[in-house]
Amino acid sequence: MTKMSRYGIDLYATLEAETGLATGWKQCGSITLARTPERMTLLQRTIAAARSFGIEAEFITPAEAQKMWPMMRIDDLVGAVWLPGDGKANPTDLTQSLAKGARNRGARIFEGVQITGTIIEHGRIVGVETDRGTVRCETFLNCAGQWARDLGKLSGVNIPLHSAEHFYLVTKEIEGVHTDLPVLRDPDGYIYYKEEVGGLVMGGFEPVAKPWGMDGIPPKFEFQLLPDNMDQFQVLLDEAVHRTPVLETTEIKLFLNGPESFTPDGNFILGEAPEVRGYFVAAGFNSAGIANAGGAGKLIAEWIVGGAAPADLLDVDIRRFAPFNSNMSWLKDRTVEALGLHYAMRWPRHELESGRPLRRSPLYDRLQAKGACFGSKLGWERVSWFALPGQTPEPQYGFGRPNWLDACIEEQLAVRKDVVIFDQTSFGKLMVQGRDAAQLLQRICANDIAVAPGNMVYTALLNARGGFESDLTVMRLEADCFLIITGSAQPYRDIGHIKRHIRENEHVTVTDVTSGYCTLTVTGRKRSSCCRA
Numbered sequence: 287m288t289k290m291s292r293y294g295i296d297l298y299a300t301l302e303a304e305t306g307l308a309t310g311w312k313q314c315g316s317i318t319l320a321r322t323p324e325r326m327t328l329l330q331r332t333i334a335a336a337r338s339f340g341i342e343a344e345f346i347t348p349a350e351a352q353k354m355w356p357m358m359r360i361d362d363l364v365g366a367v368w369l370p371g372d373g374k375a376n377p378t379d380l381t382q383s384l385a386k387g388a389r390n391r392g393a394r395i396f397e398g399v400q401i402t403g404t405i406i407e408h409g410r411i412v413g414v415e416t417d418r419g420t421v422r423c424e425t426f427l428n429c430a431g432q433w434a435r436d437l438g439k440l441s442g443v444n445i446p447l448h449s450a451e452h453f454y455l456v457t458k459e460i461e462g463v464h465t466d467l468p469v470l471r472d473p474d475g476y477i478y479y480k481e482e483v484g485g486l487v488m489g490g491f492e493p494v495a496k497p498w499g500m501d502g503i504p505p506k507f508e509f510q511l512l513p514d515n516m517d518q519f520q521v522l523l524d525e526a527v528h529r530t531p532v533l534e535t536t537e538i539k540l541f542l543n544g545p546e547s548f549t550p551d552g553n554f555i556l557g558e559a560p561e562v563r564g565y566f567v568a569a570g571f572n573s574a575g576i577a578n579a580g581g582a583g584k585l586i587a588e589w590i591v592g593g594a595a596p597a598d599l600l601d602v603d604i605r606r607f608a609p610f611n612s613n614m615s616w617l618k619d620r621t622v623e624a625l626g627l628h629y630a631m632r633w634p635r636h637e638l639e640s641g642r643p644l645r646r647s648p649l650y651d652r653l654q655a656k657g658a659c660f661g662s663k664l665g666w667e668r669v670s671w672f673a674l675p676g677q678t679p680e681p682q683y684g685f686g687r688p689n690w691l692d693a694c695i696e697e698q699l700a701v702r703k704d705v706v707i708f709d710q711t712s713f714g715k716l717m718v719q720g721r722d723a724a725q726l727l728q729r730i731c732a733n734d735i736a737v738a739p740g741n742m743v744y745t746a747l748l749n750a751r752g753g754f755e756s757d758l759t760v761m762r763l764e765a766d767c768f769l770i771i772t773g774s775a776q777p778y779r780d781i782g783h784i785k786r787h788i789r790e791n792e793h794v795t796v797t798d799v800t801s802g803y804c805t806l807t808v809t810g811r812k813r814s815s816c817c818r819a
């Protein structure tokens with residue numbers, strides 16, 4: 287992702303030379319503030335990762351930050367990070383420049399055309415219906431922003447994103463604000479600032495968001511705004527007045543409330559949809575679509591041309607989602623939390639709280655009664671650890687020794703010395719059946735799965751480049767029937783991968799039977815004697 291952002295910055299800085307149209311890119315640098323030692327630690331970790339990609343970054347004191355950004359109050363700050371290579375672009379100019387660059391290289395752009403349907407043959411998209419007629423295609427890219435979910439539905443493609451109200455204000459000119467003023471981010475106050483025509487743009491990511499568009503986004507809503515919502519904006523305004531007291535007496539030129547789409551985990555959605563071949567998606571940009579457009583555009587182009595993700599893109603891969611992620615009521619609940627993730631403290635092993643519990647093992651209540659602290663994976667509640675006597679089963683987030691460590695050590699020792707049972711019901715379960723099931727699995731699994739019925743094989747699912755797609759156990763139930771147990775996060779990814787390898791003349795079906803079976807794992811040093819007894 288860091289490489290991707292860097293590519294975007296380089297593109298915005300150099301595109302004018304290619305197209306003759308300015309992008310409005312201004313390398314003014316950025317300052318990110320830390321109000322707490324924990325935020326400083328988080329910034330240090332981010333910066334260490336960024337530096338490993340050659341990005342210049344420097345830790346600065348609050349006083350040094352104030353020298354570059356004089357209007358800000360610093361008495362509550364621990365420190366800051368200065369990124370000299372960062373900057374800001376003008377969205378309108380940037381869009382025009384990107385469009386011109388595309389046209390120069392042969393792209394044709396038709397505006398005001400609405401896609402009303404898709405044509406799918408043998409599981410592959412071969413065309414689209416529009417209000418101006420049919421267009422045949424080999425590849426289709428759904429980059430319809432907040433409309434992408436509904437557009438996906440027309441083809442049975444699952445694109446979980448939901449709009450939320452999103453705000454910024456623009457002030458009149460302020461003394462001391464100039465075009466070279468760095469972008470300022472104050473994540474502990476949920477806010478950011480940048481210069482615009484001598485005044486400030488101030489926006490933010492409030493921790494409790496207001497979802498919008500529950501009944502669908504009106505088709506002709508582009509270029510429209512929502513009514514002011516001062517109740518929702520107030521938390522950002524209070525923080526802004528705290529950080530920049532000058533705002534108390536500055537005239538506000540514009541309050542802007544525009545909907546933007548957010549995804550359940552705060553990462554955007556990229557890649558080929560598992561449901562339909564040739565159907566690609568680039569959407570759900572969580573209010574970073576301008577910053578990420580260049581990099582995400584390059585990645586999806588390489589994905590389309592190369593036929594596979596050009597890098598490890600698991601965090602943004604569309605196949606990380608399940609159908610339930612598009613349930614409107616769940617999605618709405620999650621969006622309340624998702625918008626704030628942009629500036630939230632992302633602790634190690636941080637668990638999101640909204641829309642839970644959703645999928646539960648039949649043993650859930652019993653595990654809970656035993657002091658289980660649950661985490662969530664693809665909607666499943668899974669035991670992360672069991673509280674020790676006197677301990678509350680709740681995580682205490684931090685960067686030091688975690689409060690679950692002793693409990694986990696005890697569990698580990700039990701495995702080494704004794705016998706334990708793990709409830710792994712969340713594991714994905716896929717039934718692969720049909721005349722050619724064995725032939726197909728033999729082709730895509732690394733291990734030899736041609737075992738006699740009643741046996742099982744632990745194996746890797748590989749792609750055409752020899753890369754690792756999944757880590758699974760294949761049980762041969764009958765000659766033409768296999769039960770695959772895969773990771774909790776993997777079933778939709780694996781189904782897509784397996785289905786894609788069924789040849790035209792092969793007869794195989796793949797069914798997700800995850801909810802139909804529990805998985806209990808008996809393991810530990812004394813497992814054999816336990817099972818014999």
Ligand SMILES: Cc1cc2nc3c(=O)[nH]c(=O)nc-3n(C[C@H](O)[C@H](O)[C@H](O)COP(=O)(O)OP(=O)(O)OC[C@H]3O[C@@H](n4cnc5c(N)ncnc54)[C@H](O)[C@@H]3O)c2cc1C
Pocket residue numbers: 399400401402429430431432433434437452453454489508542543544545546568569570571572573574575576577578
């Ligand atoms: C208040 C606010 C502040 C923001 N600030 C920033 C910021 O500082 N930095 C940043 O990087 N990002 C910011 N963003 C987010 C950024 O604007 C978006 O992420 C970005 O515009 C999304 O681009 P997109 O191309 O994915 O979607 P869009 O720009 O929404 O484009 C989707 C297009 O698809 C078209 N479409 C939809 N359905 C169909 C159909 N059926 N047929 C044909 N066409 C269709 C729509 O008409 C639209 O033109 C902000 C957003 C808001 C609301």
